[in-house]
Amino acid sequence: MRLRLLIILLCITTVQPLFAQDPFVGGYLQLSKVSGTTNQFQLTVHLYISLHNATNQADLASGALTKDLRAKVFRxxxxxxxxxxxxxxxxxxxxxxxxxSIDLNYPNNCNIGTLKSKDLVLGKNITLDFTQLSAPDGYYVIVERCCRSSQLVNIANPSSTSLILYLFFTNAITQTPVFQEAQGSFYCLNQVNFVNLPVINSNGTSTEYSFEPLYKGLSSPSSPLVLPQLASPKEVTWLSGYSTSSPIASSIPIVLSNAGTVQFQPNKEGLYAMKIMATQKIGGNIISQAQVEYDVLVKDCKEVEKPRIYIEGSANTAHTNTITLCQRSYRVLETQANPNATYQWYYNGNPLSGATTNKLRINDDVTGDYRVEIKDPTATCKPTETSLLTRVIGAGGVGLSLAPSLGTTICEDIAPGTITPSISGANPADFSYDWTLDNFTLTSNREAAYDRSGVYRLVITQKASPFCTFDASVNIAVNPLPQVSVQNISNKTEVCEGEVVTLKADVNTGTTWLWQKDGANFSSDQTINITQSGNYQLQATSDKGCKKNAPEVVIRVYPKPTVTFAPIPSFCEAKNLSTDLSIYVTPVSSNAGVFSGKGMTGSVFDPSKAGSGVWPIVYEYTSADGCKNSATSNAVVDRVPRVQLGEDITIFRGQQVQIPVVGSQGSGYSFTWSPTTGLLNPTDFSPTAAPISHQEYTLEVVANTSRCKASDKINVFVYPKIDIPNSFTPNGDRINDTWELDGIDEYPNIEVKIYNRWGNEIFYSKGYSQPFDGIQEGQRIPTGTYYYVIKPNVNLPALTGYVTVVK
Structure with a gap:
């Protein structure tokens, strides 16, 4: 009867993601019959776990990576x-x-650090009753677990694809292929490498090897696995340049031998996933097949160079076994420099504290055996190496000291000084000299000049054997001069008396200062106000005692000129009495002196332009040094007094009249009447006049301050008095029959008019040679009162009144 093959599908599921997304870097399934039983087998899962992060290590320790691990079997x-x-x-x-849990070993002591991994082996005893499991095509097994390492460089989205492992067998098996542990998961870049994955064959079986596709299951970091029927798993997506039979970037064709060895020469660093299937046969018949998925890590393998010890600066950098060290001298041991390395020097087998660079200075009191250890973390295959021993032996020596000519602390203005070496116990000509300043080459002369701060070091080396080196150093401080300048706040160096020049010291922080005037100490204030001529200088002193002077500032203070302005006589407003005021000032100069004030044109004052008032006139004079001074005098312009006496006055002799006056009066004025004849009160401003004859009067008004005057005249005409009777009796008795007017003799042209009560003129006479007799047109006028108008002459006013006619 034909042998039927059975393949068992084992699917691993989780209810939820319990660990990091990329812990798995390979594995395989294995089935073996339990000894002494008929149908008991142990199903074993090998899971290669990446320990590249702490989460994976913790999940491995806690058992989270194996929790809820389950399987199903399909025909x-x-x-x-x-x-x-x-x-x-x-x-x-x-x-x-x-x-x-088995640690994977690494070839050639290579250390892959955090990328190392473990083989997690889990076993479960199951019963395979082949009387029930008798399908002629057999059964198959698949193991699935999420997820692959995210560091894989040959497939797409590795951290989201689950791992699937295949195993199939027949009822003829007692043990499916068991893969030997690969010798590490670290392989060197650009070297021919071999991944050995042979299987252990049971008696009578043979094994064939082939590359198999990488499959991806249905589980994901966020979805639990549902165990379905799985007829043909889906292959992963290979990135460009990779495939099932070419899973590694290699400079030579990848070869899988009949012994289960993969040969390749990687040309690119990275983590590569591949799968190999071992087919187990008996007599040419397949009884089982097992697949192992394996992640190959390729790195640039480096080995640290073995350190050599030689004298610093030596042209020969081969390792030196013996070095001579003179008394009071030193040597600097050196080993090759490596920027990635750390160093540790040893003396007579003991580590030297602080000796952790590629150079070591040794003095004459520490002769003995020296070696150095170097560690390079980038040398992944051999990061640590130790040198051979170098023995240091002693010899005689000399004394060396240094003497700076100006001392060790100086100010830069007295530099340079000279450092002279003193050598005791040897001839100075037997040495070469090398001076450095702060480790920079300075000179090879015996003496060295110094003008900068720093450590001046002299290294002398014997020109003959044993070529010992001695050194001495001195720390020189060349202190800079303080920064100092003068800020002229006023921006002036020449001023006039009364003005101030302000200077301010501009210096470094921590600097003191001192002002000097004409060489003598003047002030320690930062800001000074200068009112006197002189040469001013600012001296600054640093906190190190170094002094520096700012450029001298010459200040000139010129005196103001003396200016006088005598009192100006008063002026009358109405009079055009322009006056040149230069006669009242000193010094007089048409160019250097300037008048200003109301009414001034040049040096001439015009009171009519100024108008009345008290006007300050300023005279400003500018000296040849440009300094100005001024004096002021008041120009008083007074109004001309006003006086008006009006029209001439006519009176009759014996009458008196008050002369009307309109004009200036009061305390500011005085007045005089002339003549005083006929004036009843000549001290009055408006006096009463009673002259007996014609008189012309003059009134003069004088302003008391300015003596401005004004006058006016008035005539008082005096005429004889006319006696006019107020009644007469024209009754023919020759007594008072006519209206007689006494005193009209001096009025030959006198006019007399008489009017009745109705305003009718009843009498007119010029000259009044015939007095009025009360007859009108031959008839006596009626008794009554009549109105008269008498005009003595053209200069006198008419005399009017009433006369009564009585019968």
Whole structure:
């Protein structure tokens, strides 16, 4: 009867993501019959776990990577789930099964650091009753677990693809292929490498090897696995340049030998996933097949160079076994420099504290054996190396000292000084000289000049054997001069008396200062106000005692000129009395002196332009040094007094009249009447006049301050008095029959008019040679009162009144 093959599908599931997304870097399945039994087998899962991060290490320790690990079994012919024939629960659960953890070894002592991994082995005893599991096509097994390492460089989205491992067998098996542990997962770049994955064959079996596709399951970091029928798993997506039979970037064709060895020469660093299937046969018939998925890590393998000890600066950098060290001298041991390395020097087998660079200075009191250890973390295959021993032996020596000519602390303005070496116990000509300043080459002369701060070091070396080197150093401080400048706040160096020049010291922080005037100490204030001529200088002193002077500032203070302005006589407003005021000032200069004020044109004052008032006139004089001074005098312009006497006055002799006056009066004025004849009160401003004859009067008004005058005249005409009777009796008795007017003799042209009560003129006479007799047109006028108008002459006013006619 034809042998039927069975393949068992084992699917691992989780309820939720319990660990990092990329802990798995390979693995395989293995089935073996339990010794002494008929149908008991142990199903074993090998899971290669990446320990590249702390999460994976913690999950491995806690058991999270194996929690809820389960399997189902399917018949190959029709993919029917037959798990209940193996376990009544319908699920093969690895919980409670056996587990071990095996560290993977690395070739050539290479250290891959945090990328190392472990082989997690889990076993579960199951019963395979081949009387029930008798399908002629057999059964197949698949192991799935999420997820692959995210560091894989040959497939797309590795951290989101689950790992699937295949195993199939027949009822003829006692043990499926067991892969030997690969000798590490670290392989060197650009070298021919071999990954050895042979299987251990049981008696009578043979094995063939082939590359197999990488499959991806249905589980993901965020979705639990549902165990389905799985007829043909899906292959992963290979990145460009990679495939099932070419899973590694290699400079030579990748070869899988009949012994299970993969040969390749990687030309690119990275982590590569590949799968190899071992087919087990008896007599040419396949009885089982097992697939191992394996991640190959390729790195640039480096080995640290073995250190050599030689004298610093030596042209020969080969290792030196013996070095002579003179008394009071030194040597600097050196080994090759490596920027990636750390160093540790040893003296007579003991580590030297602080000796952790590629150079070591030794003095004459520490002769003995020296070696150096170097560690280079980038040399992944051999990061640590130790040198051979170098023995240091002693010899005689000399004394060396240094003497700076100006001392060790100086100010830069007295530099340079000279450092002279003193050598005792040897001839100075037997040495070469090398001076450095702060480790920079300075000179090879015997003496060295110094003008900068720093450590001046002299190394002398014997020109003959044993070529000992001695050194001495001196720390020189050349202190800079302080920064100092004068800030002229006023921006002036020449001023006039009364003005101030302000200077401010501008110096470094921590600097003191001192002002000097004409060489003598003047002030320690930062800001000074200068009112006197002189040469001013600022001296600054640093905190190190170094002094520096700012450029001298010459200040000139010129005196103001003396200016006088005598009192100006008063002016009358109405009079055009322009006056040149230069006669009142000193010094007089048409160019250097300037008048200003109301009414001034040049040096001439015009009172009519100024108007009345008190006007300050300023005379400003500018000296030849440009200094100005001024004096002021008041120009008083007074109004001309006003006086008006009006029209001439006519009176009759014996009458008196008050002369009307309009004009200036009061305390500011005085007045005089002339003549005083006929004036009853001549001291009055408006006096009463009673002259007996014609008189012309003059009134003069004088302003008391300015003596401005004004006058006016008035005539008082005096005429004889006319006596006019107020009644007469024209009755023919020759007594008072006519209206007689006495005193009209001096009025030959006198006019007399008489009016009745109705305003009718009843009498007119010019000259009044015939007095009025009360007759009108031959008839006596009626008794009554009549109105008269008498005009003595053209200069006198008319005399009017009433006369009564009585019969």
């Amino acid at each position: 190959k012919r029709d993919n029917v789930d037959v798990t209940t024939n193996i376990d009544a629960s319908g699920v093969i659960d690895f919980t409670g099964g056996s587990s071990t």
